[in-house]
Amino acid sequence: MSGPMITVEDVSVSFDDVSVLDNVSVAADSGEFVGLVGPNGSGKTTLLRTISGALTPDRGRVTVDGDDIHTLSSRVASQRVAVVPQDTSISFSFDVRRIVGMGRTAHRGRFESMTVEDREAIENAMERTEITQFADRSIDAISGGERQRVLLARAIAQATPALLLDEPTASLDVNHGIETLQLVRSLVHNGTAAIAAIHDLDLAARYCDSLVMLSDGAVVAAGPPESVLTESTVSSTFDVRAAVTPDPVTGTESVRALEDSDPPRGLRVHVLGTGNIAAQTLAKLDRAGFDLSIGPIPNGDIAASTAHSLGADTVTSTPLSGPTDEQLSTAREKARTAGVSVFIGGTADPDVGRSVLDGATRLVVIENGSVETPVSEGSVDAWVASTDAVVDSVSAASADEKREDGTGDGRPSDDATTDRRVTDDETTDRSPPGNHPGHRTDPGLSGSGDR
Numbered sequence: 001m002s003g004p005m006i007t008v009e010d011v012s013v014s015f016d017d018v019s020v021l022d023n024v025s026v027a028a029d030s031g032e033f034v035g036l037v038g039p040n041g042s043g044k045t046t047l048l049r050t051i052s053g054a055l056t057p058d059r060g061r062v063t064v065d066g067d068d069i070h071t072l073s074s075r076v077a078s079q080r081v082a083v084v085p086q087d088t089s090i091s092f093s094f095d096v097r098r099i100v101g102m103g104r105t106a107h108r109g110r111f112e113s114m115t116v117e118d119r120e121a122i123e124n125a126m127e128r129t130e131i132t133q134f135a136d137r138s139i140d141a142i143s144g145g146e147r148q149r150v151l152l153a154r155a156i157a158q159a160t161p162a163l164l165l166d167e168p169t170a171s172l173d174v175n176h177g178i179e180t181l182q183l184v185r186s187l188v189h190n191g192t193a194a195i196a197a198i199h200d201l202d203l204a205a206r207y208c209d210s211l212v213m214l215s216d217g218a219v220v221a222a223g224p225p226e227s228v229l230t231e232s233t234v235s236s237t238f239d240v241r242a243a244v245t246p247d248p249v250t251g252t253e254s255v256r257a258l259e260d261s262d263p264p265r266g267l268r269v270h271v272l273g274t275g276n277i278a279a280q281t282l283a284k285l286d287r288a289g290f291d292l293s294i295g296p297i298p299n300g301d302i303a304a305s306t307a308h309s310l311g312a313d314t315v316t317s318t319p320l321s322g323p324t325d326e327q328l329s330t331a332r333e334k335a336r337t338a339g340v341s342v343f344i345g346g347t348a349d350p351d352v353g354r355s356v357l358d359g360a361t362r363l364v365v366i367e368n369g370s371v372e373t374p375v376s377e378g379s380v381d382a383w384v385a386s387t388d389a390v391v392d393s394v395s396a397a398s399a400d401e402k403r404e405d406g407t408g409d410g411r412p413s414d415d416a417t418t419d420r421r422v423t424d425d426e427t428t429d430r431s432p433p434g435n436h437p438g439h440r441t442d443p444g445l446s447g448s449g450d451r
């Protein structure tokens, strides 16, 4: 055979004049596992039904093993393509073995009796899908997940070079979900071309050789999982803020949908302080997912080495002599461009604080027993007594930022930067009440009380 086992060329499908697939092209070679990903209604099932020949496209064509699937008799088509459908309800109550045996009718006439080879294929398919123990039970008397494995067994018994699966793991527990995909992989390893619609993006990344991402019936990305599952494609296609990181165990892409209260990826927090409390602050913010910068901080300070080990952007100064003008201006720039700055009272010189934090976008002060504020009180978004509430307060301050600049990315806009300064006599809901330090924000309650 030359060319891929399955090719979909510029296929368009519409129902009642509503376009559901628009110029879609996909290919799967023998020995290749292609995953279809995309939101509900993006066209995955329709594409699989078009490939199997169940639907005729308005435009374009589908070939399997070199022939247009729509020109093949249904018998020949079912020798080439097996389908594991999403809807596992079966309208007749045959026993499990008989349902699996239906996969063999492609290879013999409906009324011919089974050969030894047929029987072996059926038993083998049931063993591989771990359903032998209920082979004699009616299909009505097993669970939805078990039924899904029966339909996979039927497809395996069909022994086709092309395999289509619609949400093969949808009703399976974690163990059987993984076993099913491993089973598909082993079929693929032996030369099957497989295309599966898979909702779970992590599983798709882990088991598929390549992915095709559909959105509103069009292909928006295709290729190896790492090139398809990016924060930008996932965010725009699924309309959700997402973090894509390597799975610590499998090393393949792991996608996490983020809530609004999660720190925006790439949001940097600038810390001004020294000693253990600054080191703890850095560690807590790092664990919460913020990018970090710190300084100026004297060389050799414990927080400087913590910053170094966390990969924080660090402005160091010489101990005793204090920061130079250049170091101050570098730190000021870092605070100005950070989403939120944190000043740790009692550990950072208030004069240095004034100089560095003057242009800070959002400011959280950890009082740490000190009453001195580096900048006017109205400029402080939250006071916290200790590092306990620093993550909540910084998250809340960055969420305020998102609301105000309207971009949702948590980065300060120019408007927000110039807008945010409030004088003590201005009334604003962000302005802390009363006299400092009595107006401290309760830990974690600075706008995050609903968490």
Ligand SMILES: Nc1ncnc2c1ncn2[C@@H]1O[C@H](COP(=O)(O)OP(=O)(O)OP(=O)(O)O)[C@@H](O)[C@H]1O
Pocket: 015, 016, 020, 038, 039, 040, 041, 042, 043, 044, 045, 046, 047, 197
């Ligand atoms: N027979 C039909 N008649 C009219 N519209 C249909 C028909 N079948 C599907 N659709 C529409 O086509 C679009 C694509 O549906 P499809 O089932 O292919 O999506 P999907 O990506 O598989 O979704 P899901 O992830 O929810 O299974 C949907 O808007 C759906 O409502």
